[in-house]
Amino acid sequence: MAYSKKVIDHYQNPRNVGSLDKSAPTVGTGVVGAPECGDVMKLQIQVEGDRIVDAKFKTFGCGSAIASSSLATEWIKGKTLDEALAIQNTQIVEELSLPPVKIHCSVLAEDAIKAAVHDYKTKQALEAKS
Amino acid sequence: MKLPIYMDYQATTPCDPRVVEAMLPYFSESFGNAASRNHRYGWEAEAAVEQARERIAALIGAHPKEIVFTSGSTESINLALKGAAQMYAEKGRHIVTCQSEHKAVLDVAKHLEMQGFEVTYLQPDTTGRVSAEAVAAALRPDTILVALMWANNEVGTLNPVREIGELCHAKGVLFFTDATQAAGKIPVDVEADHVDMACLSGHKLYGPKGIGILYVRRKNPRVRLVAQMDGGGHERGMRSGTLNVPSIVGLGKACELARLELPEESARTAALRDHLERRIFGELDFVYLNGNREHRLPNNLNVSFAYVEGESLIMGFADVAVSSGSACTSASLEPSHVLRAMAVGEDLAHSSIRFGIGRSTTREEVDFAATQVIAAVKRLRELSPLYEMALEGIDPKTVNWQAHH
Numbered sequence: 001m002a003y004s005k006k007v008i009d010h011y012q013n014p015r016n017v018g019s020l021d022k023s024a025p026t027v028g029t030g031v032v033g034a035p036e037c038g039d040v041m042k043l044q045i046q047v048e049g050d051r052i053v054d055a056k057f058k059t060f061g062c063g064s065a066i067a068s069s070s071l072a073t074e075w076i077k078g079k080t081l082d083e084a085l086a087i088q089n090t091q092i093v094e095e096l097s098l099p100p101v102k103i104h105c106s107v108l109a110e111d112a113i114k115a116a117v118h119d120y121k122t123k124q125a126l127e128a129k130s
Numbered sequence: 131m132k133l134p135i136y137m138d139y140q141a142t143t144p145c146d147p148r149v150v151e152a153m154l155p156y157f158s159e160s161f162g163n164a165a166s167r168n169h170r171y172g173w174e175a176e177a178a179v180e181q182a183r184e185r186i187a188a189l190i191g192a193h194p195k196e197i198v199f200t201s202g203s204t205e206s207i208n209l210a211l212k213g214a215a216q217m218y219a220e221k222g223r224h225i226v227t228c229q230s231e232h233k234a235v236l237d238v239a240k241h242l243e244m245q246g247f248e249v250t251y252l253q254p255d256t257t258g259r260v261s262a263e264a265v266a267a268a269l270r271p272d273t274i275l276v277a278l279m280w281a282n283n284e285v286g287t288l289n290p291v292r293e294i295g296e297l298c299h300a301k302g303v304l305f306f307t308d309a310t311q312a313a314g315k316i317p318v319d320v321e322a323d324h325v326d327m328a329c330l331s332g333h334k335l336y337g338p339k340g341i342g343i344l345y346v347r348r349k350n351p352r353v354r355l356v357a358q359m360d361g362g363g364h365e366r367g368m369r370s371g372t373l374n375v376p377s378i379v380g381l382g383k384a385c386e387l388a389r390l391e392l393p394e395e396s397a398r399t400a401a402l403r404d405h406l407e408r409r410i411f412g413e414l415d416f417v418y419l420n421g422n423r424e425h426r427l428p429n430n431l432n433v434s435f436a437y438v439e440g441e442s443l444i445m446g447f448a449d450v451a452v453s454s455g456s457a458c459t460s461a462s463l464e465p466s467h468v469l470r471a472m473a474v475g476e477d478l479a480h481s482s483i484r485f486g487i488g489r490s491t492t493r494e495e496v497d498f499a500a501t502q503v504i505a506a507v508k509r510l511r512e513l514s515p516l517y518e519m520a521l522e523g524i525d526p527k528t529v530n531w532q533a534h535h
């Protein structure tokens with residue numbers, strides 16, 4: 001299977017690899033997928049106000065999964081939470097020219113963004129209560 | 131060193147130049163039909179075919195008359211299993227095989243099930259091996275055929291063929307073994323090993339593609355088959371069709387070379403395989419051997435690199451041509467059925483890579499491959515959330531994953 005230039009670029013030079021402190025109240029963590037399905041994405045956001053000031057990822061998965069999550073962190077950095085939530089997997093498919101068998105990778109990346117934002121919001125709600 | 135380095139010798143092998151040379155005269159000079167009895171063109175072709183038959187028979191300890199030419203192992207498997215099932219259906223309708231067989235065997239078995247045969251699919255042990263005891267326990271009064279491979283194409287595990295053969299002969303059950311990966315790599319002797327039918331394929335032992343044989347025992351017992359290809363009655367009526375003389379000559383030459391060079395070649399490939407294995411296991415943590423350390427092909431190494439997905443790993447060493455048991459690399463969505471049958475977890479099945487050592491593989495190539503693989507695994511583990519968890523002491527297996535598909 002041939003990969004698009006952009007997938008190869010993200011695979012070889014992944015952006016924003018790493019981890020943020022998942023216990024920090026300003027960090028939201030999303031972990032999606034499952035090892036037995038062949039892909040797991042962990043995407044984390046650092047939020048100030050309602051803006052994402054930093055994003056990190058780690059992905060177990062094929063080249064397209066790595067590229068999708070790398071691209072996702074690039075896109076959400078600097079965006080508000082609502083703007084990040086508006087990102088759709090189809091935009092990732094288009095940007096990376098993913099073939100049909102790899103569309104699930106982009107779905108996973110979209111889910112990871114949503115999961116990270118959800119985690120952040122849940123944490124904030126808990127903080128507000130206590 | 132020519133890049134990418136070919137290390138997928140279980141998928142196919144290049145034609146040995148000596149094989150190509152032996153074949154060349156049979157395309158345009160000695161082009162006769164081996165079935166033409168009335169002139170020299172035919173006689174020449176026939177003589178070449180008979181010489182090839184002898185060379186092939188010599189490799190597996192058979193009599194030349196027991197060799198039936200086919201288009202390859204897939205066809206041989208079809209002929210053996212369907213041909214025997216149809217011939218002996220009156221005697222019984224039960225067949226024993228194994229979950230980790232090649233798809234060619236499993237698909238033919240499914241086909242026979244639809245025609246009213248009953249098939250027992252034995253589960254191999256975690257190293258991919260089926261014991262003679264497990265076969266014995268599966269035999270029934272109506273069992274007519276046991277089909278178990280000599281060597282597995284993914285993990286290289288060898289079955290105890292001789293014990294299974296003895297058992298089958300004692301019980302009066304026919305024994306077919308798929309020797310596609312074994313022939314030319316390890317000693318194969320259909321007499322000593324009590325094999326009734328066996329297949330091999332040219333392109334797995336440095337011969338041409340599209341040619342293979344089925345060995346069909348002539349006595350003790352005499353095996354009879356219902357032909358699956360009707361026509362001129364070639365090959366003792368078991369496989370009609372004008373013989374593919376150049377390819378047959380090539381297969382004969384390939385088998386002769388394999389027989390003469392086997393002791394040296396198996397020792398050499400095993401040494402290189404062991405070197406590759408030592409480097410991988412010495413320089414990486416969380417790596418697992420898939421297969422059987424004791425009973426295995428000399429040229430095969432199948433390893434799971436935990437916490438790294440196979441396809442991304444292969445992408446990471448583009449200069450080495452290998453295969454992965456991960457689903458992402460193949461058309462299906464399921465990871466390797468062989469690793470599943472061996473109860474290797476699906477996560478580790480997704481992380482598996484098969485390395486093959488071939489006739490022309492050098493130590494330099496093996497070292498290059500090892501260095502590339504090790505570097506790629508390390509780099510991808512930096513990216514892997516599962517490796518991070520493992521280092522934190524969390525076993526990813528204990529996590530309740532929200533699976534999507």
Ligand SMILES: Cc1ncc(COP(=O)(O)O)c(C=O)c1O
Nearest residue numbers: 202203204232283308310311331
């Ligand atoms: C064990 C085994 N059996 C059967 C086959 C099919 O062989 P052929 O390509 O000659 O049809 C292969 C090759 O893929 C194999 O490895």
